[in-house]
Amino acid sequence: MPSLPDAIQTRALTCRHGQKLALDTLDLILPVGGVHAIVGANGAGKSTLFRILLGMMAPTSGDAFALGRDCTNLTAGDRGRIGFVNEEHSLPPWMTVTAVIAMQRAHYVARWDERPFDAVLASFDLLPGQRIAQLSRGERAGLNLALALGQNPELLILDEPTLGLDVVAKRRLLDALIDSVASDGRTIIYCSHQIEEVERLADSLIIMERGRLRSQSAPDAFCERIDHWIADMPSEGPALAHVPGLLRHRRIDTLHHYTVIDQGEAFAGFLHAHGARHVQRQDVPLDRAVDAFLTRHHAGPQG
């Protein structure tokens, strides 16, 4: 039996803008089903990746496939299976709410699913005659998500959909998304800087940095790799370059705080070997883990 194509597959995907390398031979495979969260600092290449996946930009080299289809040659049928929501929630500002909904229904008439559309729209109080330009950002976001879910896509890509939304709108958006997660065979790709949202939604966590893939695993599996050690060391302690798996080091009062990755219990032995009297291990919450991971090359206060 032939296996289903992956939701997303890229092979040595590279995208160069002048001197800057937005994507650097990215090899990424996202299997069908579940919520994949993509996390990374600004400039990590996430937006570029989405533009290439939607065919809006041609890569400098390499291949990208969405639902098994070549992204540089998406047909109208392919586009019908892929949904996209971005942070600006761009809808034509001169159209009315009814007109936008009617047009979306007309486009996707074969696949339209009224239930999630109604469910999302119900929690936003939109008048039919309102123009898009008159809606607040949160209302536009709700409408946009409702339209995307009504389209019943096999692959739904969301690029920072809650950016700039107030607490209430954010909550509603996430609830609506969670409702749709259980649909069979649908893949959701969720890109956000809000680690709390990522923790709630994600089945797998993908970390991108400078155009490359740095980590791909379940969120709790990622957290388990990272430990926070507090040690009472004599004087300066070991040279930072010799600390295995070091992500971050801080010295608070007289104690040394080490955030390390992939070290396990053996790190206690390392610390003791360098003269630590008392060592303590702590779990790291996801947002700190991701933050430490992404800033490991930064020179910070070493104090």
Added chain:
Amino acid sequence: MFALWIAEIRRFRWLALAATLLLSGTLLFVDRLADALLQPLSTYRLAAAVCALLGLALGLYQASSYRRTSQWITLIHRPIAPVRILAALGLGGGATLMIVTILPVLLMLSAHQAGSGSAPDSRHWLLPAAAWLIGMIGYLAGLYLALAPRRYGWLAMVPAFLPAVSGAAGWQALAVQAAVTLVLAAMVATVFKPDLDGPPRTGVALAVTALAVATGVWAVGTIIGDLAFQTIWIATGTDPLNGEAPRGGIVEASRADGQALIAAALMPSKAPEARLWREQAALSEVYRIDPLTTDWPQHGALTNIGAIRFTDPDRHVEWTFRHDDMRFHGRATATKRRGGVLGLGDDNKPLGQPPLVIDDGRLLMASGMAAFDEASGRIDPLLTLPPTHVIASPPVPIGDAVALLTNRDLRLYDARMLEDGDRLYPVQAVLPLPGPVGSLMRIDLIELLDGYLAVFTFGRDINSPDATWQAILRIDDRHRVTRIAERRLTPDYPALSRFASWWLSPSLATVRDAIVATSSDRHPLTVRRNDPPPGIIWMLALTLSLASAAATWWRAQSWRIARGRAAFWSIATLLIGLPMLVALVLIRPAPRR
């Protein structure tokens, strides 16, 4: 697609309504002040510019609203092929433009038809279509300019100005406009793709874009080069137009007064009477004949070159020419009632070509002249030329004779011909033109004791390949014509400047000249004689083409463009020259993947 089209129309509906009302009001108001159908060409050009600008504004506005990445994604990422999305947008804008351009003109024409102002010809009913087509050209150019990469988008639109210079009239003008519209639509289709900032994808799209950009580079390059050259030359103080004109040059000849010109022209002559004539030239009056620089109105043209109405003061009737039956139609000045048809002669025969009304009731046509006789209230033919001849200048009185320049010769008549016609006073003397009338700058004529002496100076366009020379013809009292002298005039501008559009791209210049040449039988006054490009210009053009082709090949290789395509580019550069290399650099085609 249908939903999108309707949405776009609805988007512009208030704008369309406001613009239509404004334009209709303005047009009807202006028409009340000065009859719109009688306006000269310049007024129509202004109206055409307004239509084009309206279209351009609409195209820019519509496309800019979708250009930002997030809006572009929303537009393109739907289960409809991009070309159909473009069709929806284009039809929306086109329908809006249709209402805004056609309705005001239709209203104006209907007002005329109903009785106010001059009655519209069938040619005038083509005006709404022309207004819309010109608006569409502006609209499609606006779409292209907003969507194409800035570095070459504006250059690719330069060839859209073709209709303004094509010289076609009537139905043919509409055909040219329609053809340009279709080509522009195709070009917008090449740029309307999901990957907006990338180069055109298919080979055909790339070729069309490259050709358009290269043509734009050639046209703009020629103009800018010319401006730069002239500025530098003026700055150094030695250019002939602003300073002292070099002796024996065309600029000197263009400015000289008649006596000096004839004296200078007679210099190389070895004829025995030359000295005598030089003295006579210093004493006698020199008559000057300048050829017409405009063209004759064509039957069915949408616009008017000159005046087509005259008034009969005694009977209080104004007569307006109509192309439909090629006769004048009258209207009472007091009551504005229409009635009466006036043609040639007793049986009101239709005129052969559309006339120009010149002062004192005379009508000038391409193949002759006619006059309105106030006493009889009839138009009588005054002068009829053979079918191969076309009048090239209004008649000029020369003493007690009158000279009429045609495209083939200079004809001398008794002055009374202007009153009583050429039946009674047929042509007395004919001086065949020594060169084509399109290159003729001026004729200077003096009366001799026995006959006339005429100097023909050729080289009308000074900074161009026009051949620059002079010929002196003499006609004696037995009407024999002898060529007295001939001399070349220095062009005053260097060959590099005169042939600039040629050496920059020999093939494009040749195509342009061929197009002009094919229309010359309908425009006999434009036939010219050009100097061939001198050898050094040939060498320059060849060297430039070869160097550009080599540079194209090298650049294509450095950008890792597929071999086959790189070869195409190089061959195209060899054929078209430096502009194609510039087009390659600006378009920056995608490397092989």
Added chain:
Amino acid sequence: MSRITPLAVSITPGDGRPLVRQIVDAVRMQITTGELATGARLPSVRGLAEQLGINPNTVAKAYGQLTTEGWLLSQPGQGLFVAPQRQRLDPTERQRRFDDALEVFVSEIISLQYPPRDAVQRLDDALAALDARKRA
């Protein structure tokens, strides 16, 4: 069909523990204290996901772990129920786990410098209170 017992758990995203562990710990606590009686029916995966505002797969994982460890029992077609509780660990394992928890407790409070007797008293009170909830 038996009724679903309300499950009053909450999760804190910024907490050091992964969400799965938070749910597992909370359910285990509720079963141990008796708030969730044996045989009580738990909310469905979707229901709990909606209640907590998290991915249903996370809830499914937590339920799966609890079922594997023997805290819950799945009746196909009927739902997920609290399994009868019995001691599942052998004495060595129990001892080891107790020692681990003790060490954690001690190290957590070491800096507080409580007099040992007071610390023991406080511990005694806490366990007694837990017991009281269980019986209630």
